[in-house]
Amino acid sequence: MIGNPESCKESKKSYQELGPARSSSEFGVDGLCESGQNPGSGGNVGREVDIMKETAAQQRIRQCAEYARSLACLPSVGDIDWQHWQPTVHAVLCYISNRQTDEVLLIKRLSAYAHGLISGPGGKLENGESLEQCVVRECCEEIAVEPHNFCLRADLFFHFTNGVRMRGYAYFTDEWSGEPQSSEEAIPFWCKRDRLPLHQMWDDDALWLPYVLQGGRVRGYFIFDDDNRMLSHDIVWLPAETREF
Numbered sequence: 332m333i334g335n336p337e338s339c340k341e342s343k344k345s346y347q348e349l350g351p352a353r354s355s356s357e358f359g360v361d362g363l364c365e366s367g368q369n370p371g372s373g374g375n376v377g378r379e380v381d382i383m384k385e386t387a388a389q390q391r392i393r394q395c396a397e398y399a400r401s402l403a404c405l406p407s408v409g410d411i412d413w414q415h416w417q418p419t420v421h422a423v424l425c426y427i428s429n430r431q432t433d434e435v436l437l438i439k440r441l442s443a444y445a446h447g448l449i450s451g452p453g454g455k456l457e458n459g460e461s462l463e464q465c466v467v468r469e470c471c472e473e474i475a476v477e478p479h480n481f482c483l484r485a486d487l488f489f490h491f492t493n494g495v496r497m498r499g500y501a502y503f504t505d506e507w508s509g510e511p512q513s514s515e516e517a518i519p520f521w522c523k524r525d526r527l528p529l530h531q532m533w534d535d536d537a538l539w540l541p542y543v544l545q546g547g548r549v550r551g552y553f554i555f556d557d558d559n560r561m562l563s564h565d566i567v568w569l570p571a572e573t574r575e576f
């Protein structure tokens with residue numbers, strides 16, 4: 332699960348020399364970080380004063396370098412035995428398309444988890460519920476829309492470094508009833524299919540969503556850290572006519 336232990340030790344060592352790790356909440360929205368300057372120079376002596384003197388651009392470069400070094404120790408999807416991997420959580424997503432306007436119905440999430448992120452409506456499977464029932468319930472609860480004749484086009488395996496393992500099922504349709512309405516959980520909006528706000532969506536969406544919205548199917552494997560940042564991925568592209576995953 333972990334890369335080369337020696338290089339890992341090395342990079343951990345040099346990482347520690349830099350002082351305490353910064354949480355990724357200190358990184359900018361695009362997942363990059365905000366400080367610069369050669370991290371090897373100067374050690375920890377007078378470090379706080381040095382940081383005060385850094386320009387924003389220098390800070391950004393330095394933190395990016397720290398982050399890049401730390402990557403050597405992070406898990407990769409290739410290290411996981413996916414055949415025996417069991418999800419702890421099942422969740423659905425639903426993407427409703429309007430063919431006439433070439434738009435897709437998205438939501439801005441308002442709940443604590445992933446607040447402000449944009450995605451299709453969806454949520455976790457409840458006890459005794461089928462995936463299809465979950466799709467309808469989540470869409471009705473979140474945006475007062477009922478999708479019809481939806482089909483599964485993305486089978487997503489999310490492994491989080493905190494131990495959570497979520498299997499996500501993304502459904503697609505162009506049939507629905509009801510007018511989208513805001514709720515406590517979401518603000519719905521129509522978005523042109525070729526203008527997805529990918530920088531405001533989960534990292535993995537940029538990899539597979541445009542392809543699936545064009546009719547393709549995917550099976551995707553992802554590792555995320557505690558801050559919802561994607562560390563590693565692998566995507567199996569399946570032709571549109573694929574019936575089973």
Ligand SMILES: Nc1nc2c([nH]c(=O)n2[C@H]2C[C@H](O)[C@@H](COP(=O)(O)OP(=O)(O)OP(=O)(O)O)O2)c(=O)[nH]1
Nearest residue numbers: 422423424442444450453454455499516533535536
């Ligand atoms: N596209 C995409 N969806 C994701 C990712 N990670 C992730 O949790 N989701 C989806 C799966 C679920 O549909 C939703 C999270 O479910 P949730 O149940 O915690 O959402 P919620 O806060 O609305 O809670 P609830 O309504 O189920 O109680 O977000 C991701 O990386 N990409």
